[in-house]
Amino acid sequence: MTDSSDNDRPETDGPETYRAVPSSRVGRLSGFGRMAGGLAGGMMAEGARRLAAGERPSMDQLILTPGNIKRVTDRLSHLRGAAMKLGQMISMDAGDVLPPELTEILAGLRDRANFMPPKQLDKVLREQWGPDWRKQFRRFEPRPIAAASIGQVHRAVTRDNRTLAIKVQYPGIAQSIDSDVDNVATLLSVSGLLPKHLNLDPLLAAAKEQLHEEADYEREGAMMQAYAKLLKDEPDFVIPELDESLTRERILAMSFEPGSAIESLTEEPQEARNQLFAKMMRLVARELFEFGFMQTDPNFANFRYNRETGRIILLDFGATRQIEPAVVSAYRNLLEAGLARDPERVLQASFEADFVSPQAVEKHRTRIDRMIDIIVDEMASEEDFDFGDRAFVPILRDEGMAIAQDKEAWHVPPPETLFVQRKVSGTALLGARLGAVVNIRDIVERVLADNPV
Secondary structure, eight states: OOOGGGOOOOEEETTEEEOOOOOSHHHHHHHHHHHHHHHHHHHHHHHHHHHHTTOOOOHHHHHSOHHHHHHHHHHHHHHOHHHHHHHHHHHHHHTTTSOHHHHHHHHHHHHOOOBOOHHHHHHHHHHHHOTTGGGGEEEEOSSOSEEOSSEEEEEEEETTOOEEEEEEEOTTHHHHHHHHHHHHHHHHHHHTOSOTTOOOHHHHHHHHHHHHHHTOHHHHHHHHHHHHHHTTTOTTEEOOOBOTTTOOSSEEEEEOOOOEEGGGGGGSOHHHHHHHHHHHHHHHHHIIIIISEEEOOOOGGGEEEETTTTEEEEOOOTTEEEOOHHHHHHHHHHHHHHHTTOHHHHHHHHHHTTSSOHHHHHHHHHHHHHHHHHHHHHHTOSSOEETTOOTTHHHHHHHHHHHHTOGGGOOOOOHHHHHHHHHHHHHHHHHHHHTOEEOHHHHHHHHHHHSOO
16 A cells, blocks of 8 residues: 555646655555556567567667656656666766767756645654644745755745755655665666676665765754865855754755856856856865865755855755775876876776776777877866867767777776766866866866875
8 A cells, every 4th residue: 555645646836846756665666666567568669660670679779769768767756766866876977978868868867856745745844843843934935946856945934034945855765765776776687788797786885875874864964064164264165054953864954045056157257157167176176185075966956156245055965975095095196197197107097996997908908098098188288178178078988888888898986986986077067067167287286285195
């Protein structure tokens, strides 16, 4: 039996959609079952069509059809939670190299923003704050100002006239993390899109651990406070102030910080975009080499900009974590080799960081050398780097996809490294969106010099 919140029918209210989050185990499993059933039906129809045309389709051709792409995107966005979060994480990590069909699914997950219906929202607030929760506020806006994979955000005004942002977690999300991750992994496994030898267990275990951390809003509040201390003397950034009295395991209460979406700065003058992005790049370098403490989720929604003050607002600290010294050392060796324009050292540092496997280098050395040469030439230049000029990206993508065709060469780096790389890659994507032009070499050299080994 499913609870009432597992109703799959969307309710529309203007451009937004209110759609109850399946909160029971049975309801979520049923959601995966419906997705698998829809995929199977789509595969049978596509297989019959291709066989009738005299073709012998592969498994990925049967799965990644337009109909199945829509089914997966819709179902994962409805389930939200770990299922949707995994898709978002992958899309930020590999947006430039994924097959276009899979990129379409993941891009759709980034853009979806279904809200909890008011009744389901009230149930969550009653469970966390008690039946008289409304007495704590002069106003609590029922329409969310933002919605994501794990929760949605509401604006509220307290009795003492403080404006807060209240993040409310979707019901059942924390309890479903392990099963959601396992179900997504099973779908990937049976799809034939992944090679049989690829061991995803360490990555899946790390994903579960991080998602459990992100679902603990009291932990996130503590991470937000710790990060604020690190940047207490940094005037370029704003971090919301935690309201401890209203924060619970599934509710995060913080000061509301007005600002615009970071992507909206594409309309600003070039120099303004360059200065802003240089600050963000320097912050990432400081996180890695000075703090050893990083917010590893580079989702664009986690950064906003206050045009009046010129300050960058940092949000969402659920994915904040300590960085292991070995990972910091590996990145330092890699960057120093790149700045020295030494391809052999770059390759050796990549081995030590476990970015590439010996099998890949042995079988695809020429392609890997070509990719390293391009990256070193672009990133180690004395000139400013134009993130908006993506001319070299198709070359890297083509070389990477050619290597990826050899599934025996596939390799998964250590999870701790992937967390850092996710932030680095996502920040670069933001630079591309803004069309920023900055001197990467100067930023990296300054931070490394300020933080010697």
